[in-house]
Amino acid sequence: MRVYSLHIETSTTLCSVALGINDQCQDVLEVDDGEFHSERLHLMIEELFRRNSFEKRNLDFISVSNGPGSYTGLRIGAATAKTIAYVLNIPLISISSLQTQVYAFLNKNTLNKKHIASIMPARGKKIYLGIYDIHGKEILSPQGLVVNKESLNYLIEQYTDMLFIGKNVENALKDFEGLTYQHFVNYSSQFMIQEAYSKYISSQIENLIYFEPLYI
Numbered sequence: 001m002r003v004y005s006l007h008i009e010t011s012t013t014l015c016s017v018a019l020g021i022n023d024q025c026q027d028v029l030e031v032d033d034g035e036f037h038s039e040r041l042h043l044m045i046e047e048l049f050r051r052n053s054f055e056k057r058n059l060d061f062i063s064v065s066n067g068p069g070s071y072t073g074l075r076i077g078a079a080t081a082k083t084i085a086y087v088l089n090i091p092l093i094s095i096s097s098l099q100t101q102v103y104a105f106l107n108k109n110t111l112n113k114k115h116i117a118s119i120m121p122a123r124g125k126k127i128y129l130g131i132y133d134i135h136g137k138e139i140l141s142p143q144g145l146v147v148n149k150e151s152l153n154y155l156i157e158q159y160t161d162m163l164f165i166g167k168n169v170e171n172a173l174k175d176f177e178g179l180t181y182q183h184f185v186n187y188s189s190q191f192m193i194q195e196a197y198s199k200y201i202s203s204q205i206e207n208l209i210y211f212e213p214l215y216i
Contacts, residue, residue: 067128
């Protein structure tokens with residue numbers, strides 16, 4: 001039995017939509033459009049369906065990024081996903097942008113560490129961080145963290161043998177010794193599909209009324 005899904009990632013300047021079949025990506029469409037998600041997102045979804053000869057009514061579920069990320073981008077993505085889910089009466093599933101980044105990293109790299117910390121810069125010395133295993137599964141849910149010696153030492157003690165990845169990660173961690181990090185940025189919606197399908201199978205769905213993303 002085939003399960004069809006739509007995936008929306010708008011947490012950064014990248015506007016990305018993907019069509020999934022079970023846990024595989026059928027097609028992905030994306031534009032790094034800066035602040036214009038509101039103008040492009042609906043058109044991109046329609047184009048994605050058109051070029052795959054797919055009818056929206058055949059969707060089984062929809063997933064959307066729950067952040068962290070841009071307030072405007074996440075709000076637009078969430079509003080669109082919630083509307084489609086409501087109209088079609090299908091489940092809404094949320095995926096952390098930090099976890100999407102991990103799946104993208106693992107798709108292109110072999111991890112020789114026990115843990116992977118996915119980060120996104122915030123204001124000042126604050127970052128958002130989530131910790132995942134070598135298969136991309138969540139160990140520590142995304143949360144804000146003020147970068148200092150105490151907070152990093154605690155993480156290293158709790159989650160040994162860890163690689164930090166993310167945008168400008170070298171700047172966030174440059175004052176701390178003994179950390180392994182790699183600049184990596186990829187929030188493509190195609191890397192939401194595996195985790196979203198797993199959540200769909202296990203009925204980990206969001207409440208359409210109360211769902212809100214994690215804004216920076």
